[in-house]
Amino acid sequence: MTTAHDLGEPTLTGRIVRPDDDGYDAARTPWNHFVARRPAAVVYAASTRDVIAAVGWARRRGLEIRVRSGGHSLEGFSSVDGGVVVDVSGLKSADFTPGTAGGPATARLGAGLTQIEAVTALGRHGLAVPTGNEGSVGLVGATLGGGFGLLTRPFGMASDHLLGVEIVVPDGEQGARSIWVDADHHADLLWALRGGGNGGFGIVTTMLARVQPLSTAVLVTASWPGVDRLHDVFDAWQRSAPTTDDRLTSQLEIRRGKIELFAVLAHGTTGEATRLLAPVLDQGDPSVDIVEKPWAELYSDIQIPGDEEPANWKFTSQFIRSSFPAEAIDVVAAFMAAAPTSQCNYFTQAFGGAVPTSEPTGGSTFAHRDALFYAEPGAGWGDRRDPAAAQDPRTADCLAWIADFSTALAPYVDGAYVNVPNADEPEWARAYWRGNVDRLRQVKAAYDPDDVFHHQQTITPIG
Numbered sequence: 001m002t003t004a005h006d007l008g009e010p011t012l013t014g015r016i017v018r019p020d021d022d023g024y025d026a027a028r029t030p031w032n033h034f035v036a037r038r039p040a041a042v043v044y045a046a047s048t049r050d051v052i053a054a055v056g057w058a059r060r061r062g063l064e065i066r067v068r069s070g071g072h073s074l075e076g077f078s079s080v081d082g083g084v085v086v087d088v089s090g091l092k093s094a095d096f097t098p099g100t101a102g103g104p105a106t107a108r109l110g111a112g113l114t115q116i117e118a119v120t121a122l123g124r125h126g127l128a129v130p131t132g133n134e135g136s137v138g139l140v141g142a143t144l145g146g147g148f149g150l151l152t153r154p155f156g157m158a159s160d161h162l163l164g165v166e167i168v169v170p171d172g173e174q175g176a177r178s179i180w181v182d183a184d185h186h187a188d189l190l191w192a193l194r195g196g197g198n199g200g201f202g203i204v205t206t207m208l209a210r211v212q213p214l215s216t217a218v219l220v221t222a223s224w225p226g227v228d229r230l231h232d233v234f235d236a237w238q239r240s241a242p243t244t245d246d247r248l249t250s251q252l253e254i255r256r257g258k259i260e261l262f263a264v265l266a267h268g269t270t271g272e273a274t275r276l277l278a279p280v281l282d283q284g285d286p287s288v289d290i291v292e293k294p295w296a297e298l299y300s301d302i303q304i305p306g307d308e309e310p311a312n313w314k315f316t317s318q319f320i321r322s323s324f325p326a327e328a329i330d331v332v333a334a335f336m337a338a339a340p341t342s343q344c345n346y347f348t349q350a351f352g353g354a355v356p357t358s359e360p361t362g363g364s365t366f367a368h369r370d371a372l373f374y375a376e377p378g379a380g381w382g383d384r385r386d387p388a389a390a391q392d393p394r395t396a397d398c399l400a401w402i403a404d405f406s407t408a409l410a411p412y413v414d415g416a417y418v419n420v421p422n423a424d425e426p427e428w429a430r431a432y433w434r435g436n437v438d439r440l441r442q443v444k445a446a447y448d449p450d451d452v453f454h455h456q457q458t459i460t461p462i463g
Contacts, residue, residue: 012057014050017042027087028079030068031136033382033390034312035076039066042085048178048205051086051168055176055203058084059452066455067203070114070138074315075423077199077455088112089138091205094121104210106163111140111205116303123296128214130158132419133251133262135303140207144197145419146366148349148374150264151295153249155212156358157366159194164208167193169201170452182208183362192443194364196433198418200458201447218265218273219298220250222286223258230333231326232283233259238323240279241350242372248276249353254332254346256339261286262302266295310343310380311389314399316406317420318413319371328412335377335405340397343380346405348373367434368415375413376420377405421457428457438462 017027018041027042040063043054058065064083071078071089079085091110094117099105105127109118116135122128132142132149139158147158155161164182167189171177181189192201224233234252241250250263261280265273270290274281281288291298324332332346339345356369368374379398382389403424416422416431429437437459444451445461454460 012043013053014046015044017044028085030071030073030076030079032072032074032076032311032313033384034314034395035074035079036390037076037079037081039079039085040082042087044087044090045205046090048166048168051088051203051205052176052178054084054086055168055170055452056174059170059174059176065453067199067453069111069141070136072134072137072141074313075421075456077421077457080455086203088203088205092117093206094118096122096125096127096211105213107209107211109139109207109209111138111203111207113139115139115142116299119299120296122211123294123299126213126215127211128155128295129161129209129211130155131299133302135299136306140204141198142419143207143209144193144195144204146195146368146417147419148351148355150249150251150262151212151214151217151266152355153350153353154247154266156354157195157364159364159366160358160360161210161212162190162194162207162360163210164190165193165204166206167202167204169447170450173450178205186447187362188443189447191363192365192440194360195366196418196436196440196459198458199455200453201444202453214266214295216292217295217298218268218270218290218292219301220261220263220265220273220277220288220290222261222277222281222288224284224286225258227254227256227259227333227336229284230254230259230336231329233261233280234324234329234332236279236283237261237348237350238373242352244276245272246353248273250277250280250350252348254336256336256342256344264298307384309384310341311382311384311386312392312395312398313378313380314402315376315378315420316402316422317417318375318377318406318409319368319415319417320373320375320412321371321414322412323372324412328409331405331408335401335408338401340379340394340401341381344398344401345378345380347376347378349375365433365436365440367432367436368417371415374417375409377402377409418457423456429459433459
């Protein structure tokens with residue numbers, strides 16, 4: 001480990017790891033091993049002060065800056081060769097304020113909390129916010145990009161619950177400062193951060209979120225062997241899941257050897273869940289499991305142990321506004337049958353419910369509230385425990401498969417999700433934010449005119 005003195009800058013604080021230090025490879029390697037970079041330094045911030053110091057130090061040396069929490073930036077946008085990674089994963093605070101007649105219950109959450117850590121902390125108080133399914137993903141990063149999962153249809157987007165943030169922004173030509181952002185302070189920046197805030201405006205160290213009461217929920221899982229029933233299952237799901245009772249959110253995951261359904265009913269019973277899912281569960285003879293538990297326990301139950309996940313991933317994100325015709329389902333069936341590994345999948349998430357109506361006061365940049373569902377072709381390969389997994393010989397086949405799959409589905413989809421970036425999309429900004437791009441560029445110019453905080457797919461300042 002390097003000290004601040006070794007770096008020649010006594011104001012640089014936090015734990016610092018550089019290429020010659022023990023633990024550098026672990027510090028630089030993200031969840032997706034395929035996109036690892038070689039930064040000049042990784043600074044593990046223990047406070048907002050550490051973040052300010054790291055940004056100022058990097059600016060004075062003309063070094064690129066990236067921000068990292070959970071390390072799940074799927075295209076490696078949270079790291080950079082030769083630059084400085086400011087890692088906020090150590091900022092793990094969680095404080096709660098009960099709701100009153102004049103306002104909702106809220107939680108002030110540190111930017112280092114993962115989704116499962118936040119779900120667990122909120123669950124102790126019978127509270128919840130919408131999150132994605134992957135527990136090791138950073139909560140703040142997921143929220144700043146929009147954020148959706150198995151509680152989305154009853155409660156809306158995670159970003160809709162964002163009430164305020166402490167964020168480190170540029171100050172002058174070489175410095176940085178922290179500001180508090182909410183509906184009364186820098187409201188234009190709050191709007192931008194609700195769906196467009198992943199690393200492009202500053203470094204969030206704390207967020208204030210509106211939270212929902214949720215003690216228990218019902219989880220339904222079902223599986224069909226093979227993909228012979230895909231047409232029936234998929235069509236029944238897409239025609240019912242986006243329009244059913246708002247309390248129910250469901251997802252399909254299609255693999256080479258099976259179809260799986262995951263569904264959560266908030267504020268309901270096992271009997272209601274079975275009835276609401278009947279259009280899908282009546283297709284064939286699936287294996288079905290239904291359980292009612294505290295939400296935090298259910299969330300923990302659906303987690304896959306980290307070392308069992310593939311080391312390498314390549315995804316494409318898609319929003320769908322009209323039901324897939326039979327020929328689009330044919331495309332999914334054909335590509336899944338030819339998937340190069342058993343870990344490749346096609347994932348869907350039902351929208352509708354509260355999503356179209358849950359936009360908060362002041363608005364948000366999330367531009368896909370009218371989608372029927374979200375979908376994600378994903379290629380996974382390589383053993384996470386293998387140090388050479390990033391050089392897996394199946395890489396070329398997996399990349400070709402995901403590219404061809406995405407191209408084949410292009411006529412049926414519209415838009416993309418910034419949290420699952422489409423790295424090769426030429427019009428990526430419009431795909432993510434549609435008509436909000438120009439306003440986002442104006443906000444960028446107001447808070448980061450020199451484009452200090454950027455990566456391959458961040459908004460540029462208007463000028």
